[in-house]
Amino acid sequence: xxxxxxxxxxxxxxxxxxxxxxxxxxxxxxxxxxxxxxxxxxxxxxxxxxxxxxxxxxxxxxxxxxxxxxxxxxxxxxxxxxxxxxxxxxxxxxxxxxxxxxxxxxxxxxxxxxxxxxxxxxxxxxxxxxxxxxxxxxxx
Amino acid sequence: xxxxxxxxxxxxxxxxxxxxxxxxxxxxxxxxxxxxxxxxxxxxxxxxxxxxxxxxxxxxxxxxxxxxxxxxxxxxxxxxxxxxxxxxxxxxxxxxxxxxxxxxxxxxxxxxxxxxxxxxxxxxxxxxxxxxxxxxxxxxxxxxxxxxxxxxxxxxxxxxxxxxxxxxxxxxxxxxxxxxxxxxxxxxxxxxxxxxxxxxxxxxxxxxxxxxxxxxxxxxxxxxxxxxxxxxxxxxxxxxxxxxxxxxxxxxxxxxxxxxxxxxxxxxxxxxxxxxxxxxxxxxxxxxxxxxxxxxxxxxxxxxxxxxxxxxxxxxxxxxxxxxxxxxxxxxxxxxxxxxxxxxxxxxxxxxxxxxxxxxxxxxxxxxxxxxxxxxxxxxxxxxxxxxxxxxxxxxxxxxxxxxxxxxxxxxxxxxxxxxxxxxxxxxxxxxxxxxxxxxxxxxxxxxxxxxxxxxxxxxxxxxxxxxxxxxxxxxxxxxxxxxxxxxxxxxxxxxxxxxxxxxxxxxxxxxxxxxxxxxxxx
Numbered sequence: 001x002x003x004x005x006x007x008x009x010x011x012x013x014x015x016x017x018x019x020x021x022x023x024x025x026x027x028x029x030x031x032x033x034x035x036x037x038x039x040x041x042x043x044x045x046x047x048x049x050x051x052x053x054x055x056x057x058x059x060x061x062x063x064x065x066x067x068x069x070x071x072x073x074x075x076x077x078x079x080x081x082x083x084x085x086x087x088x089x090x091x092x093x094x095x096x097x098x099x100x101x102x103x104x105x106x107x108x109x110x111x112x113x114x115x116x117x118x119x120x121x122x123x124x125x126x127x128x129x130x131x132x133x134x135x136x137x138x139x140x
Numbered sequence: 141x142x143x144x145x146x147x148x149x150x151x152x153x154x155x156x157x158x159x160x161x162x163x164x165x166x167x168x169x170x171x172x173x174x175x176x177x178x179x180x181x182x183x184x185x186x187x188x189x190x191x192x193x194x195x196x197x198x199x200x201x202x203x204x205x206x207x208x209x210x211x212x213x214x215x216x217x218x219x220x221x222x223x224x225x226x227x228x229x230x231x232x233x234x235x236x237x238x239x240x241x242x243x244x245x246x247x248x249x250x251x252x253x254x255x256x257x258x259x260x261x262x263x264x265x266x267x268x269x270x271x272x273x274x275x276x277x278x279x280x281x282x283x284x285x286x287x288x289x290x291x292x293x294x295x296x297x298x299x300x301x302x303x304x305x306x307x308x309x310x311x312x313x314x315x316x317x318x319x320x321x322x323x324x325x326x327x328x329x330x331x332x333x334x335x336x337x338x339x340x341x342x343x344x345x346x347x348x349x350x351x352x353x354x355x356x357x358x359x360x361x362x363x364x365x366x367x368x369x370x371x372x373x374x375x376x377x378x379x380x381x382x383x384x385x386x387x388x389x390x391x392x393x394x395x396x397x398x399x400x401x402x403x404x405x406x407x408x409x410x411x412x413x414x415x416x417x418x419x420x421x422x423x424x425x426x427x428x429x430x431x432x433x434x435x436x437x438x439x440x441x442x443x444x445x446x447x448x449x450x451x452x453x454x455x456x457x458x459x460x461x462x463x464x465x466x467x468x469x470x471x472x473x474x475x476x477x478x479x480x481x482x483x484x485x486x487x488x489x490x491x492x493x494x495x496x497x498x499x500x501x502x503x504x505x506x507x508x509x510x511x512x513x514x515x516x517x518x519x520x521x522x523x524x525x526x527x528x529x530x531x532x533x534x535x536x537x538x539x540x541x542x543x544x545x546x547x548x549x550x551x552x553x554x555x556x557x558x559x560x561x562x563x564x565x566x567x568x569x570x571x572x573x574x575x576x577x578x579x580x581x582x583x584x585x586x587x588x589x590x591x592x593x594x595x596x597x598x599x600x601x602x603x604x605x606x607x608x609x610x611x612x613x614x615x616x617x618x619x620x621x622x623x624x625x626x627x628x629x630x631x632x633x634x635x636x637x638x639x640x641x642x643x644x645x646x647x648x649x650x651x652x653x654x655x656x657x658x659x660x661x662x663x
Contacts, residue, residue: 012405012439012442012443013402013405014398014399014402014405014406014443014446014447015442015443015446017398017402018395018398018446018447021391021394021395021398022391025387025390025391025394026387026388026391057438086438086439086441086442107441107442107443107445107446108441108442108443108444108445108446108450108453109445109446110445110446111391111392111395111446112388112391112392
């Protein structure tokens, strides 16, 4: 997947770094990091990534609102968004899925599996037998 | 193949060493019986070339003692005495062959080869694994007829793997097998560099992925190659797997580094939760602290599993849920009245704290994570043995106990050395683990006293040590230790080392039908 760029927006340094490593090492993706919603929106506009991995619990405006702002902007509307969430209740997951995000990946994710989950949800890789194909909700 | 020469005649030693090195054996030299004895207690030899007339401990006594200690190394006696009586005494002492000096070099070489062949069914002149052939007479290695260019050490390394095709070797085990004792031992990166060269050479002849990394344990021949023929699909599969394993290994190591750099953050989050617990135990409810506690528990739940602390994530999640469920009560009532709530919370916090501060688990989160990979699936242990662990650190004790008990082993723990001998006798263990740095009397001194005790000098001893320097390793083996594992402990490594050594003892017992430590014969 050389040449594809992913924007990871998460306020936790450890999660940002592990996600970056996973995507770079396991899938050869280029990763851009942002630590807040505001920084993420700025980078989505300026960098035009191929996909965004977005944390739900962000301190400034939260992942859901960030997603809605991305959708509202014609420059970023086309960028597929995958939510990262530690909220595991089915009702939460259904709510997030109904917003129009491409997929949900549950925290804590396994570093070795994150890249595969992301590639699968983006349609950049075939879904392995041990991963759910539909809906695109990846439990931890 | 590792050979020990014990002879005080420098000329003979020089000739033999040169001859054996030319034939790609690893050679150690001891100039008297006592030094030789220290060598055999420290390392495992395939063959010992033993002079009969030795200073300090003569060859016949040496050989008898060797057999009494159940050491099955092949022994060739070298002597100027050539009477039948001398030969009979020599062979009756437990020697496998008897060579009279001065000896003919070609005949001597042939005798060594024959002896090694007799001693091991694996020691054939041409060793094969799939399409890889190693010719010990010509010192050549070829894959599908294409020769490999290897240095001497790389040739020896390949021979080691080919003669033990299913075995995993750690860097340290490779060093123990392939480097002479008097030489400055290399560090692990030297071994890795040799492995890298071999892999490159194997790749150039179409055997990419032949040597694979078993995470947390070492290297081995990729099982797909052991039975592989010219089936390109099999080779391709092995190569793909090898690349995937390599990536996984790099990722695991990198994630460990991130944990080391950011674990302070997780500990800070834990301390917020602990602070909330303390205040609520005092009957004080601080709403801001309560919200921070939920937030921090949520963050821990979402991140710990990423570093392999799966149960840490679960515990943090339970704390988060407990706080949310009790929110109405906490916000409106007097929280200290809720004895059950505080007890539940306290228990969860204690468990989470243990999870994050356990020295073994903390340092080995990657190992925990790596157990997800199929090649690390635990092999069912069929061995029953009793392990005696002496370590002043209760947390280390607890973790090792849990680990070994899950393997079906019995474990007796001791914190103070005061009652060591009493517990040793009453528990009658099969294996001893000693912490090297214990207060009062260190583990090395305890090891020496075990070795000096005729009832217990056979007992396998493994050291736990925080130091991996040459001097510590030297001390471990000089004092009679059989093995050592460095702290922080890699759980997989510890269990593998213990099980391997116990299996080895079992197999020797079965082979020679001797009574075990409890005086019982195996059926």
